[in-house]
Amino acid sequence: MEKRMKFALYPGCTVESEQYAHEISAREVFPKLGIQLVDVEGFNCCGYPLKSVSLPAWSYLAARNLALAEKEGLEVLPLCNGCNLSFREVSHYLEENPELKKHVKKLLSNEALPFNGNVKSWHILQVLHDVVGIDKIRSVVSSPLKGLKLATHYGCHALRPGNFEIVDDSEDPRYLEELIAALGATVEDYPERLDCCGQGLAITTGKTALTISGAKLKAIQERGFDAVVTVCPFCMKMLDSKQNAIRVTTQTDVSLPVLYYTQLLGLAMGISAEKLGLNLNLSPVGEIMKKLGGN
Amino acid sequence: MKQQVPYTLLTVAFMPARSLNLCSTSKLETGMTELETRLKHITGSERNQYCHQCGKCSSGCPSAPFFEFRPRKIVAMVQLGMIDELLESEVIWHCAQCLLCKERCPRDAGPADVIQALQNLAYILDVHVPEGYPSLIDSILKNGVVQTPRKVRVWRELPTKDILRREFEFHDRLSLGLPQLKKPKDMQKLGSALQEVLKWKKG
DSSP, X not given: OOOOOEEEXXXXXXXXXXXXXXXXXXXXXXXXXXXXXXXXXTOXXXXXXXXXXXXXXXXXXXXXXXXXXXXXXXXXXXXXXXXXXXXXXXXXXXXXXXXXXXXXXXXXXXXXXXXXXXXXXXXXXXXXXXXXXXXXXXXXXXXXXXXXXXXXXXXXXHHOOOSSSOSSOSSSOXXXXXXXXXXXXXXXXOTTTTOOOSGGGTTTOHHHHHHHHHHHHHHHHHTTOSEEXXXXXXXXXXXXXXXXHHHHHHOOOOOOOEEEHHHHHHHHTTOOTGGGTGGGOOSOTHHHHHHHTOO | OOOOOXXXXXXXXXXXXXXXXXXXXXXXXHXXXXXXXXXXXXXXXXXXXXXXXXXXXXXXXXXXXXXXXXXXXXXXXXXTTOXXXXXXXOGGGGOOOOOHHHHHOTTOOOHHHHHHHHHHHHHHHTOSOOTHHHHXXXXXXXXXXXXXXXXXXXXSSOOOSOGGGOOEEEEOTXXXXXXXXXXXXXXXXXXXXXXXXXXXXXX
16 A cells, blocks of 8 residues: 555544544644644535535535645545545545536635545544554554453444445454554454444434433443543544433433543553543543553 | 324335335326425435335334334335425434445445435425524534534543542633644635535525
8 A cells, every 4th residue: 555644634623623632632643653644724614514404515515625635735634434424425426416516616616726536535544554554553552551441432434334435344343443452452342332322313312312322331331341442523522521411311320431542542652641632531531541550 | 303204104104015006007107296306316316216125224223212213114205205204204304324224225225315315305495404404504604614612621630430529621722732723714705605505406
């Protein structure tokens, strides 16, 4: 695989406006892995939230971001599963809808933006696993995470749809497991591993979303895991940030540390919890540090 | 939210089409209804016709345990032309967008795509669109993004299971050492383009 070591960082609305821990930890670890993150001026919403109400509006918003990256001659690294899915799908969608593509290109040309539909969007797992590589990750570990038993939560849109530009096997993904094992922690499968976090329902029915998240967290907790590791800010919002709401609304007794993979990686690299934004997590991440013998 | 589809209607969707006389020649003679034509235009394919009601979609659906929401029923109702009923019922908004149905469909009928097309149609016709969506659009028209940076809680000590002991202070991007965002320079151009594309094929 051709080595690409420079990417346009696309944090996405949720990360850049409230899920700061993902951006803080990504900016901390990627340069140390030889990956340069470039800030591009003028990015807008990835369009994904509007997909339900207007596929044309989604495609314009997604294409505009890819056009900005294209202008800079860069490929995109989003910090969100939804943004990445948006960018992965939009070129295909517009290819299938040539009339709309023409319209979108015309709208973009008003801002002197080119859109040829060939800018690749890289999922964070692809960059870590395929570009950086497991060996490199293993080599930067200075404080192996011995004794931690961790559960993975990919987030639906990291894996599905798996019909094109697949990130990993949609029914049996292994990227995150391999990336965690490289840090010295134990990672085990569990039956609810690929279950949805419920976030997609939050806009219409918050309580159901909380019930779905609560059920997954409770299952993980009962299986004796020390923490959940994810790569998606929306899943993080449900699993990490809503534990109190889950307890109150659904009477489910959950209290489990949840963290981003980039935070976990940083800990294994010997970076301080504060520099990785761990004091922004709302779940009891201090328990991990106790287990690791720090803090 | 209004009441969901009356159960009787959903049951109808499961009866063999021929016994209901819905696949009769009369339908072939009249062709598609206006709603069916518009839906077909949004989906851009007739893949939903491939569905043979195996039920893999509904069995994996995270919403199914909570609502009268079954991707299989929705696809069946679309095949039977019951689009009015689906839009009126609001059941289409109970999709979690997890895409499991799309992934597991052995006939590539794409239940999630069918549901998304129904939602698009509901927006075009302005039928029961959840309140959250217009405000999302407003925010993007105004700022280019769904939400602008907020202040967040930063714990003095890492949180443990003893939640009562947590002390925090508020921080923003700047005080967290994150670079300032460089938002779109010409929001007017972005906004008018978005408004134009929202009207695409609306009429």
